[in-house]
Amino acid sequence: MNASSSLWHSVVIPVYNEEGNIRELVDRLVPVLERTGKTFEIVFVDDGSRDGTSSMVRALSTRDARVKLIRFARNYGQEAAVQAGILRASGRWIVQMDGDLQNPPEELGKLLEKRDEGYEIVYGVRVKRKDPLHRVLASRLMMWFMKRVLSIELPEDVTTFRVIEGNTARLIAGLPEKKKFFSALAVWTGARSTSIPVGHAARTRGVTKYGLGRLINHTFDLMVGFSTRPLRIIGGTGAVVAAFGLGFGLFRIAQKLLGADITMGYTSLFSAVVILGGLQLIALSVIGEYIARIFIQIQGRPLYNVAEEIGFAESADSQGAAGPGPADVGAESGRPSGDVARALKSQGTDG
Ligand code: UDP
Ligand code: MG
Numbered sequence: 001m002n003a004s005s006s007l008w009h010s011v012v013i014p015v016y017n018e019e020g021n022i023r024e025l026v027d028r029l030v031p032v033l034e035r036t037g038k039t040f041e042i043v044f045v046d047d048g049s050r051d052g053t054s055s056m057v058r059a060l061s062t063r064d065a066r067v068k069l070i071r072f073a074r075n076y077g078q079e080a081a082v083q084a085g086i087l088r089a090s091g092r093w094i095v096q097m098d099g100d101l102q103n104p105p106e107e108l109g110k111l112l113e114k115r116d117e118g119y120e121i122v123y124g125v126r127v128k129r130k131d132p133l134h135r136v137l138a139s140r141l142m143m144w145f146m147k148r149v150l151s152i153e154l155p156e157d158v159t160t161f162r163v164i165e166g167n168t169a170r171l172i173a174g175l176p177e178k179k180k181f182f183s184a185l186a187v188w189t190g191a192r193s194t195s196i197p198v199g200h201a202a203r204t205r206g207v208t209k210y211g212l213g214r215l216i217n218h219t220f221d222l223m224v225g226f227s228t229r230p231l232r233i234i235g236g237t238g239a240v241v242a243a244f245g246l247g248f249g250l251f252r253i254a255q256k257l258l259g260a261d262i263t264m265g266y267t268s269l270f271s272a273v274v275i276l277g278g279l280q281l282i283a284l285s286v287i288g289e290y291i292a293r294i295f296i297q298i299q300g301r302p303l304y305n306v307a308e309e310i311g312f313a314e315s316a317d318s319q320g321a322a323g324p325g326p327a328d329v330g331a332e333s334g335r336p337s338g339d340v341a342r343a344l345k346s347q348g349t350d351g
Contacts, residue, residue, distance in 0.1 A: 008038035010091030010166070014045045014081035015099035019052040020205035022099065026060050026067060029105040036112060043068045044099070045085040048075035078209070079180060082160075086173040094169040096162050100203050102130070103161035107198040111163045114196045120168055121186055121193035124161035126200035131208070138212045142219040150227040154183050155195055165191065177299040179221050189305045225299075228292045235285030242278025245271045 011029065015022065026042065033040040046054040046069060054071045061067040070084050086094055093115070097103040103124065114122045129136055139157075146152040164186070172185045186193060223230060249271030255262055 006039060007041055007091040009033060009036065009040035009093050009095055010086075010089030011040065011042045011095040011097065012045065012082060012085035012089055013042065013097055013099045014047055014078045014085065015049065015053050015057075016047040016075060016078070016081075016209060017049045017051045017053060018099045018206055019049070019056050021101050022053065022056045023060065025099060025101055025105065026064075028101075029108070030064070030066075032105050032108050035109070041066050041068055041089065041091065043070065043085045043089050045069075045081040046071040047078065047081040048072045078160075079182070082182070083173045083180065086169045089166070089169075092166050094164045094166050096160055096164065096169075098160055100206055102201050102203055103159065104199050104201050107161070108163075110196055110198055111161070114194060115163050118192070119194050120165040120191040122163045123155050123158035123183070123193065123195035124198035125157050125195045126159055127197040128200060129157075130200050130202035134212065135208060135210065138210075138215040142215050145219055146222060150223055150229050152184060152222065152226050153187065155187075155193065158183060158195055159198070159200065161198055171305065175299075175301055177225070177301065179225050181222050181225060184222065184226050188301070190307065228289065231285045231288040231292060234288065235282050238278045238281025238283075238285065240278070241281065242275050245274030245276075245278060248274070 011033070013025070022044070029042065033042075044057045044067070046057065054069060057067065057069040061069055068088075070081075070088060072081065072084070082096060086096075095108060095111070097105075097108075107124065111122045111124055143154070143156065146154060168186070168189050168191045171189060172180070172182060175185065249267060252262065252267040252271070
């Protein structure tokens with residue numbers, strides 16, 4: 001399939017209003033890639049920038065054919081941009097990094113070295129994070145919630161600076177579900193992954209696109225996409241509440257029977273409300289569980305990802321022997337969206 005494509009490294013870089021960073025990024029990245037002695041392409045995905053980002057990339061692309069551009073018709077978000085880039089990238093290995101120079105290109109060598117030890121995914125972990133305090137706290141809170149409350153185990157404190165085996169990346173990018181979390185899905189693929197510390201630079205030009213609100217949304221999406229635990233929590237709470245209401249009622253009845261002098265009237269009301277409230281919560285969580293089943297079915301993730309097959313006549317590619325392979329998946333769901341993007345583009349709304 002595509003794994004045998006002649007390109008070795010595809011660097012995918014989502015960019016949104018990063019005109020000030022692109023030239024320096026390319027100037028620093030190209031020598032690093034050339035030093036590996038392997039072929040490469042640098043795929044910029046302009047996520048609907050309103051500044052000169054795409055003209056900058058276009059200029060660089062005329063100078064160096066290894067620089068490529070996908071321009072979105074509007075801002076669709078970083079995840080979408082990365083996905084589009086991966087589905088168009090043909091490299092044996094995908095390198096993902098930010099376009100704001102916060103991932104120093106010189107650090108790529110470390111990731112590649114680690115990969116050569118036999119990993120399919122190598123995440124860069126920032127040792128010294130150079131972000132504003134509120135940005136860091138927001139991330140920490142999100143990670144804590146995912147780990148402790150939802151038990152979604154993600155590689156910790158990883159950045160979007162990473163190297164991924166091409167077919168694994170394309171498999172994930174080609175999955176039909178709309179809300180996609182790369183690192184969570186990477187765990188799902190079973191790819192051998194590891195992480196190593198890489199430098200992290202402060203942003204010198206442009207601004208961060210992630211505030212607290214966007215991170216909370218992100219966490220919520222992740223919760224809904226990867227966990228049904230909140231439904232269980234609701235059901236559990238309902239059970240506790242209903243039990244409490246019942247216990248309280250029985251306790252009052254016992255008191256009354258034993259002749260205690262208690263105010264009349266409110267016990268029955270209170271117990272009824274609490275018991276019913278609890279039962280309603282339980283019912284909601286049960287309904288929720290059914291909806292979750294429908295949702296999981298609709299997400300359409302394949303049931304498994306095959307790492308290797310031995311002894312079959314037609315030796316399949318390393319993945320996706322169950323149904324269409326990653327490349328086919330990519331061709332299926334990736335190209336049409338590319339066509340849509342191009343069609344929208346040709347209508348030319350922004351310049
Ligand atoms: N980005 C994007 N679309 C968006 C938001 C961000 O393509 O809607 C790009 C952005 O240009 C950058 C990368 O994603 O290259 C990371 O974004 P940012 O630096 O704002 O995030 P932070 O470093 O604060 O996590
Ligand atoms: Mg950044």
